[in-house]
Amino acid sequence: MASATGSFRSDIRFLLGDEERSLRDIDPQMTVLEYLRLSERKSGTKEGCAEGDCGACTVVLGEPDGKGGMAYRTVNACIQFVPTLDGKQLLTVEHLKSTDGTLHPVQQAMVDTHGSQCGFCTPGFVMSLYQLWLDGGEDDRGAINDALAGNLCRCTGYGPIIEAARKAGGVAANDSVEQKRRADIAAKLTAMVEGEGTLALEHPAGRYFAPRTSDELAALLVAHPDATVLAGGTDVGLWVTKMLKRLDPIIYIGDVADIQSVYETQDALIIGAGVTYSRAHEALGRVAADVGELVRRIGSRQIRNAGTVGGNIANGSPIGDTPPALIALGAKIVLRMGDVRREVPLEEFFISYGKQDRVAGEFVESVIVPKPHSGLVFKAYKISKRFDQDITAVLGAFAIKTDDGKVSEFRAAFGGMAGTPMRAKKCEAALIGKDWNEANLNAAQMALASEFEPMTDMRASKEYRMLVAQNLLTKLFIETNAPDVATRLVGKEAAHV
Ligand SMILES: Cc1cc2nc3c(=O)[nH]c(=O)nc-3n(C[C@H](O)[C@H](O)[C@H](O)COP(=O)(O)OP(=O)(O)OC[C@H]3O[C@@H](n4cnc5c(N)ncnc54)[C@H](O)[C@@H]3O)c2cc1C
Ligand code: FES
Numbered sequence: 001m002a003s004a005t006g007s008f009r010s011d012i013r014f015l016l017g018d019e020e021r022s023l024r025d026i027d028p029q030m031t032v033l034e035y036l037r038l039s040e041r042k043s044g045t046k047e048g049c050a051e052g053d054c055g056a057c058t059v060v061l062g063e064p065d066g067k068g069g070m071a072y073r074t075v076n077a078c079i080q081f082v083p084t085l086d087g088k089q090l091l092t093v094e095h096l097k098s099t100d101g102t103l104h105p106v107q108q109a110m111v112d113t114h115g116s117q118c119g120f121c122t123p124g125f126v127m128s129l130y131q132l133w134l135d136g137g138e139d140d141r142g143a144i145n146d147a148l149a150g151n152l153c154r155c156t157g158y159g160p161i162i163e164a165a166r167k168a169g170g171v172a173a174n175d176s177v178e179q180k181r182r183a184d185i186a187a188k189l190t191a192m193v194e195g196e197g198t199l200a201l202e203h204p205a206g207r208y209f210a211p212r213t214s215d216e217l218a219a220l221l222v223a224h225p226d227a228t229v230l231a232g233g234t235d236v237g238l239w240v241t242k243m244l245k246r247l248d249p250i251i252y253i254g255d256v257a258d259i260q261s262v263y264e265t266q267d268a269l270i271i272g273a274g275v276t277y278s279r280a281h282e283a284l285g286r287v288a289a290d291v292g293e294l295v296r297r298i299g300s301r302q303i304r305n306a307g308t309v310g311g312n313i314a315n316g317s318p319i320g321d322t323p324p325a326l327i328a329l330g331a332k333i334v335l336r337m338g339d340v341r342r343e344v345p346l347e348e349f350f351i352s353y354g355k356q357d358r359v360a361g362e363f364v365e366s367v368i369v370p371k372p373h374s375g376l377v378f379k380a381y382k383i384s385k386r387f388d389q390d391i392t393a394v395l396g397a398f399a400i401k402t403d404d405g406k407v408s409e410f411r412a413a414f415g416g417m418a419g420t421p422m423r424a425k426k427c428e429a430a431l432i433g434k435d436w437n438e439a440n441l442n443a444a445q446m447a448l449a450s451e452f453e454p455m456t457d458m459r460a461s462k463e464y465r466m467l468v469a470q471n472l473l474t475k476l477f478i479e480t481n482a483p484d485v486a487t488r489l490v491g492k493e494a495a496h497v
């Protein structure tokens with residue numbers, strides 16, 4: 001069978017540890033976790049929540065890094081589908097112990113620090129520690145916390161595990177044996193899939209396509225306009241594991257080479273739809289520090305290693321973290337159907353709850369994020385019950401410029417306050433051209449109350465949401481005003497909350 005650009009292939013090729021696998025006749029929705037436990041009988045990888053929250057299923061994926069070596073990342077096996085392994089190396093806890101029984105340094109460190117009690121979470125923690133070890137190790141407490149925030153332990157407590165991370169150390173950057181090993185694996189993986197056609201699975205349970213270029217992706221989506229686009233699967237995976245949906249066909253964009261990069265022009269950052277949060281993080285942080293911090297707080301390391309900015313937009317969620325920030329920055333998205341592309345301001349993409357300006361057969365190709373011009377201050381505040389690994393109750397994002405104490409530019413956007421991420425136009429109007437003082441701050445807060453009717457749900461009541469949104473404006477005021485005003489108002493803010 002010929003594809004838009006070449007031929008199709010019907011077996012999934014990957015390395016399980018160091019062993020080659022070629023799988024046919026597999027349900028494209030089978031998760032990596034199910035495959036490991038039920039087909040390979042490798043039960044080291046555990047199932048806790050089956051929704052990406054607990055980290056018990058953490059595995060490491062390796063891919064050629066394009067520079068002759070390998071790039072490794074942790075993901076949640078419970079929400080990744082088996083065909084997404086094509087062209088990759090899957091490493092599980094079974095891979096770590098040497099054939100002579102010697103434990104890997106991260107396993108030995110867990111033993112030495114008493115980092116395990118019942119042991120259920122341990123393989124997941126070990127794999128997160130292994131990832132740190134592969135990247136050279138980590139001593140900084142904050143960085144270790146960040147790497148482990150997606151792994152939950154109910155018995156041991158995190159102190160010994162953090163100590164294990166420090167004790168295990170990491171592989172030396174100039175370790176020539178390790179470099180050679182990685183180069184060999186990269187070459188092997190490349191030979192397994194390069195020039196071998198597009199992965200296309202036809203199974204009674206459903207079809208699955210993994211195009212390799214955006215032209216091929218566009219053609220496939222025109223041919224299958226009702227297909228489910230699969231990016232990182234951190235939403236789609238849960239449709240299968242929690243909602244028991246059948247998806248047919250699935251078109252996976254993670255192997256589309258030309259949408260995997262972030263590049264910068266003088267005025268903007270352009271993020272391809274296949275770029276994960278982890279890979280977009282640094283560049284977004286350069287555009288505005290608060291966007292970088294926002295992305296760092298999305299889910300966990302495992303979620304950020306899989307989830308994409310494009311998916312966060314395309315899913316249309318009113319509580320996605322990047323859309324309000326990107327709206328406040330004036331971002332646009334490029335939508336593509338066949339050979340036709342159109343640019344849409346992000347704020348116009350979200351029409352109403354569950355409805356976006358995207359027709360069947362169209363996909364998000366890239367996100368264009370303008371760099372704030374000189375004098376524009378950007379702030380974003382995520383409010384959730386837990387600091388890490390939690391979904392937002394309210395998110396406020398603001399781009400503000402003041403000249404001689406007057407607000408000359410102001411864009412405000414909120415998440416969690418309406419059926420879509422939304423710009424606060426009345427609030428903006430209440431401030432633009434006015435003095436940036438307490439009276440006008442209060443007017444902007446009143447305007448906010450007149451344009452949003454937030455809902456009550458398990459995360460927050462509507463009253464709480466409104467109060468928090470108004471207080472975020474106060475926070476903005478404090479942070480962008482003279483220190484003496486800030487000092488005076490801190491008491492007032494505390495009283496508000
Ligand atoms: C444990 C956990 C924690 C999470 N924490 C957060 C959080 O803190 N903040 C947050 O905002 N979100 C969070 N999420 C939600 C999720 O991670 C994000 O929404 C993520 O950005 C989705 O991206 P993805 O690449 O995984 O999308 P997928 O799951 O692959 O797809 C999501 C949707 O977008 C569509 N889609 C994806 N890419 C495209 C494209 N290029 N063109 C057209 N349609 C497309 C898919 O068809 C699907 O409808 C969390 C999820 C989990 C499981
Ligand atoms: S089983 Fe909990 S994150 Fe996968």
Ligand code: FES
Binds near residue numbers: 115153
């Ligand atoms: S050791 Fe029991 S859950 Fe972590």
